[in-house]
Amino acid sequence: MHVKWIGLFAALLFVAACTTATDETATTGGEGGVSTGDTGTTEIAATDFAGPVPGSPEDFMVNVGNSIYFDLDKSVLRSDARNTLDRQAEWLSRYPNKAISVEGHCDERGTREYNLALAERRAASVKSYLVALGVDGSRIRTISYGKERPYALGHNEAAWAQNRRGVTVVN
Amino acid sequence: MNGYTDKATTAEGASRLGRCVFLLALAILVLAFGAPARAQLSIDITRGSLEPTAIAIMDFYGVTPEAEQFGQDIAEVVAADLERSGLFRPIDSRAFIQSPEEVRMNLRFADWKQVNAQALVVGEVEIQGDGRVKAEFRLWDVFAEEHMLGMVFATASDLWRRAAHKIADAIYERLTGESGYFDTRIVYVAETGPANERVKRLAIMDQDGANLHYLTDGEHLVLTPRFSTTAQEITYLLYLYGEPRVYLLNIDTGQQEVLGNFPGMTFAPRFSPDGNKVLLTFAEDGNSEIYEMDLRTRQIERLTYDAAIDTAPSYSPDGTRIVFESDRGGSQQIYVMEADGGNAHRISFDKGRYGTPVWSPRGDLIAFTKSHKGRFYIGVMDPEGEEERLLTQGFLVEGPSWAPNGRVLVFFRQNIGPGERQTELVTIDLTGYNERVPVTPTEASDPAWSPLIP
Numbered sequence: 001m002h003v004k005w006i007g008l009f010a011a012l013l014f015v016a017a018c019t020t021a022t023d024e025t026a027t028t029g030g031e032g033g034v035s036t037g038d039t040g041t042t043e044i045a046a047t048d049f050a051g052p053v054p055g056s057p058e059d060f061m062v063n064v065g066n067s068i069y070f071d072l073d074k075s076v077l078r079s080d081a082r083n084t085l086d087r088q089a090e091w092l093s094r095y096p097n098k099a100i101s102v103e104g105h106c107d108e109r110g111t112r113e114y115n116l117a118l119a120e121r122r123a124a125s126v127k128s129y130l131v132a133l134g135v136d137g138s139r140i141r142t143i144s145y146g147k148e149r150p151y152a153l154g155h156n157e158a159a160w161a162q163n164r165r166g167v168t169v170v171n
Numbered sequence: 172m173n174g175y176t177d178k179a180t181t182a183e184g185a186s187r188l189g190r191c192v193f194l195l196a197l198a199i200l201v202l203a204f205g206a207p208a209r210a211q212l213s214i215d216i217t218r219g220s221l222e223p224t225a226i227a228i229m230d231f232y233g234v235t236p237e238a239e240q241f242g243q244d245i246a247e248v249v250a251a252d253l254e255r256s257g258l259f260r261p262i263d264s265r266a267f268i269q270s271p272e273e274v275r276m277n278l279r280f281a282d283w284k285q286v287n288a289q290a291l292v293v294g295e296v297e298i299q300g301d302g303r304v305k306a307e308f309r310l311w312d313v314f315a316e317e318h319m320l321g322m323v324f325a326t327a328s329d330l331w332r333r334a335a336h337k338i339a340d341a342i343y344e345r346l347t348g349e350s351g352y353f354d355t356r357i358v359y360v361a362e363t364g365p366a367n368e369r370v371k372r373l374a375i376m377d378q379d380g381a382n383l384h385y386l387t388d389g390e391h392l393v394l395t396p397r398f399s400t401t402a403q404e405i406t407y408l409l410y411l412y413g414e415p416r417v418y419l420l421n422i423d424t425g426q427q428e429v430l431g432n433f434p435g436m437t438f439a440p441r442f443s444p445d446g447n448k449v450l451l452t453f454a455e456d457g458n459s460e461i462y463e464m465d466l467r468t469r470q471i472e473r474l475t476y477d478a479a480i481d482t483a484p485s486y487s488p489d490g491t492r493i494v495f496e497s498d499r500g501g502s503q504q505i506y507v508m509e510a511d512g513g514n515a516h517r518i519s520f521d522k523g524r525y526g527t528p529v530w531s532p533r534g535d536l537i538a539f540t541k542s543h544k545g546r547f548y549i550g551v552m553d554p555e556g557e558e559e560r561l562l563t564q565g566f567l568v569e570g571p572s573w574a575p576n577g578r579v580l581v582f583f584r585q586n587i588g589p590g591e592r593q594t595e596l597v598t599i600d601l602t603g604y605n606e607r608v609p610v611t612p613t614e615a616s617d618p619a620w621s622p623l624i625p
Binding site for chain 1: 365366367369371392394395408413414415435436438439452454456457458459480482483496498502503524526527540542545566567569570585587617
C-alpha cells in the first residue's frame with residue numbers, strides 16, 4: 001500500500017517541481033500526474049505548493065527516508081541503514097506523539113515460513129536500534145510480511161536487493 | 172464373506188463453506204467371488220518410470236437415460252483419476268469391441284486381449300427409488316481371465332463424484348497394493364493481482380480440481396493452510412486487520428478462531444497426527460520459537476529454546492518426533508527433535524539450504540524444499556537425513572505436502588517466463604516422475620493435501 005503512496009508522492013513532487021518552474025513545464029507535469037491514475041492534477045498541485053506538512057507521514061518519507069536495506073539472509077543493520085535510522089530517531093524525537101509500524105520484508109528467494117521469521121527479525125532489529133537511540137518501544141509496532149509484499153517486481157539481484165528491506169510507516 | 176458396511180450416513184446441514192464434505196451415505200458391498208488364490212495382475216510401483224498398465228474402463232451401464240448419464244460421468248472420473256496417477260493408461264473407448272450391453276450378457280476376454288487391456292472395469296448404475304445413485308462395478312484381470320474385485324457404492328446423487336473417486340481408490344488399491352488417494356481434497360491459496368498487491372484467498376477443491384470453493388474473501392492476507400488429519404478443520408496464517416496470527420477454521424460450520432493469546436506474530440501451523448494439537452511458531456523480538464497448543468485443554472507448551480530461527484514444524488505420523496527448520500547452525504537447515512523438544516539434531520548436511528520439512532504419513536521419508544546456487548528443489552530424505560533424493564527443480568519450487576498414501580506430493584512452483592502463470596500447483600510421484608499441474612482458475616500456492624475423506 002505504501003508503494004502506491006510513494007508513487008503518488010513522487011508524482012506530487014514532480015508536479016510541484018514543474019509548476020514552480022514555468023507554465024510550459026507545468027503542462028508537462030500534468031501529464032506526469034495523469035500517469036499515476038485518476039488523480040486530478042489540479043488537486044495534486046493545490047495540496048503540494050507548501051511541500052509536505054512537517055510531522056506528517058509524507059514529511060517522514062521525503063525528508064527522512066522510510067526504507068532501509070539488508071544483505072542476503074541477514075538482519076544486521078548496514079551502515080547506510082543506521083544512517084537512515086538515525087534520522088528516523090531524530091524525527092521521532094521531534095514528534096513524540098507519532099507512533100510507527102516497522103515492516104520487515106524479504107526477497108522472493110527463500111521459503112515462506114523462513115522468510116516470515118527472517119522478516120520479523122529484520123523488523124525487530126530496526127526496532128531495537130531505534131529504542132537504543134531513545135525512541136520509546138511502545139511507539140513502535142513491528143510486522144513481518146515475509147516475501148508477501150515486494151517493492152521491486154523483477155526477478156533479479158537488483159530487485160531482490162530492494163526487497164530485502166525494513167519500512168517504517170508513520171501511523 | 173460378503174461384507175456390508177454402512178458408512179457415515181447423515182448429511183442434512185450442507186455447510187455454506189464446503190458442501191462437499193459430508194453427506195455421503197455410502198453403502199459398500201464387497202462382492203467377493205471365491206478367494207482369488209494365485210498371483211494375478213499387480214502393479215509394482217516401486218520402480219521409477221514404468222509403463223502404465225493398460226486398463227479398459229467401460230461406461231457404466233444404465234437402464235434409464237439418467238442412469239446412463241451417471242454411468243458415463245462416473246467412468247470418466249474413474250479413468251481420469253487412474254490416468255493422473257501415472258500408473259494407468261485408460262484405453263480409448265472407441266477401440267472397444269464389446270459394448271456395455273454385450274459385456275453384461277457375455278464377457279469375452281478375447282475381445283479385451285485384442286485391445287491390449289490388462290485390466291477391465293465394468294459397472295452399472297441404478298437410480299434408486301429415493302433418488303440415490305447406486306454404482307456397482309467389477310474389476311477383471313483380462314489375461315488371467317479372473318475376477319479381482321466387485322463393489323457397490325450408493326450415494327446421494329449430488330455426491331456421485333465421491334462415489335467415482337472411491338471406485339478409483341478401490342481399483343488403485345487392488346492393483347497396486349497401496350491405499351488410494353483420490354477421495355481427497357486440496358486446500359490452497361488462490362492468488363490474483365500484481366505481486367506487490369497480491370490478493371490471497373483460501374480455496375479448497377477436490378483432488379481433481381472439481382468442487383472448488385473459496386473459504387475467505389481475500390480482504391486479508393492468508394498463507395500456509397494445513398489440513399487436520401482427523402477432522403474437517405484447517406489451520407493457517409491470517410493477517411486479520413494487519414495482525415498475523417494462526418487461525419483454526421471448521422470447514423463445515425465456517426467457524427474461525429484465533430489460536431492462543433500470543434502477544435505477537437504466530438505462523439507456520441501444523442496439526443498433530445491425532446488432530447488434537449497444533450504446532451505453531453511464535454516470533455517475538457526477532458526470535459522465532461516452536462510451540463505446541465493442545466486444542467482440547469488450550470494449554471500451550473514451548474518446545475524450542477534457541478536464539479535462532481526455529482519454525483516450520485511437522486510431526487512424525489506416530490507423534491513421537493518433530494522435524495523443523497532452524498538456522499541455529501548458521502544457515503537454514505532441517506532438524507529433528509523429540510515431541511517434547513528434547514534431543515534436537517540436524518539431519519540435512521548436503522550443500523545448500525533446507526526448509527519446509529514435512530514428514531510422510533508412512534513415516535519413512537521427510538519431504539523438503541532445498542535451495543542451492545540459485546535453484547530450488549523438492550526432495551525427500553529418510554528421518555536420519557540419509558538417502559537424499561531430489562525429485563524436481565525450478566526457479567522456485569516450494570512447500571511439499573503429502574497425499575495420504577505417501578506416494579504423491581503436491582507443491583507449488585513460481586514461474587518467471589513471460590506469459591507464464593506466476594504460481595501454480597504441481598503434483599509429482601515419489602519417484603520424481605509424473606509431474607502434473609492441477610487445474611485452478613487462478614494462480615495458486617501453498618497447497619495442502621487432505622487425508623482420505625471419511
